[in-house]
Amino acid sequence: MKETRTGQKDAYEMILEAIDTGTYRPGDRLVESELADRFGVSRTPIREALQRLETQSMLTRDGRSLIVASLDHNQMADLYVVRTELEGLAARLAARHATPEEARVLRDMVEEDRGLIGNPEALARANRRFHKQIHLASHNRYLVQQLDLVHRSMALLATTSLAVDGRGAEAIAEHDAIVTAIEAGDGATAHKALSNHISKAFVTRLKIDANKEV
Template sequence: MKAPQKDAYTLILEAIDMGLYKPGDRLVESDLAERFGVSRTPIREALQRLETQSLLTRDGRSLIVASLDHNQLAELYVVRAELEGLAAGLAARHATDEEVRVLRDMVEDDRRLLNDPQAMARANRRFHKQIHLASHNRFLVQQLDLVHRSMALMATTSLAAMGRPEDALKEHDAIVKAIEARDFNAAGDALKQHISKAFVTRLKLDSGEVDSIV
């Protein structure tokens, strides 16, 4: 069976998430239509939707990829920590044995990516998404999808910091161990600590206090 074709909104959102378009980059209808091989009408509608969601902003007559200031970043991490912590706790309670096995395999497989921050960042997103799904709460998953869309507005990944990939993988391991133990509180706390450490690392990256490896 043929995979369903992605719509213009999804294509643009994924391009922002992958860093093809970074905060401050101008998005032009004709360029996007040519890049993705679609007509300008769905591109225009997708841009309007992204603007409504505050992922794009106006600069005169142009639409540019939005950026997050310090306060917005802090607010985003607070919400992310609480929602993801809840997701991890619910995963400990409701995940099937197979879903837990997938999380464990992800941690083991990601060890080979430690020297590739961009690949590690993609794997990190998959890991967190798997926890969201393992919570078996559709409303929580929807809210976390909104949070992670805003995460795409960050110009760099915290995994670009020297030593952060190794630390993040250890934190992922602790999260999975708590889920394997079916410990609601421990899983939630482990994920909240993971998000907190990622936020501290991002602040240090932005201030130049730690070195980047990319």
């Protein structure tokens, strides 16, 4: 299915978004001609985008083909350690620097996302949007850049922990606690709440992987 190029998105951004949204999953092979047709661009920017993604370890070689990379257990654990620390810091800074309008947007997101419980894919998209809003509310461009790198790597996890029964409702309750702390300007509690949120997501993902081995 051909997709039209929108706004200022380049080939790199479009392929990265396709990986992030699950259009292409770990292990999927990416072919220049197919990508050029899908996104309506020439093969040259596609080739350059694929080279860039390979350099960033988002893609890996399988013979002569490029496939979407996957994370092993240790890589996933390392990623969650870094994510927990950076996300916690973002929440602490958001509690300190978020404008009333930014806090309002976060609160509205929590309330709206309650309606997505039971729809893991939609909730996963909303979850990414929610976390991105906290990153922006930190008002620290360098932290936002690092978190963008972390969340890009999160796209290499084939499944969402929000698909586990009951996890969606728990996650929304955790989001509520994070926003409450940010609204109160309580950086320490916001840091703890968001770090706890990521830790619980990691435990859930570990259980998913453990069940695959049974």
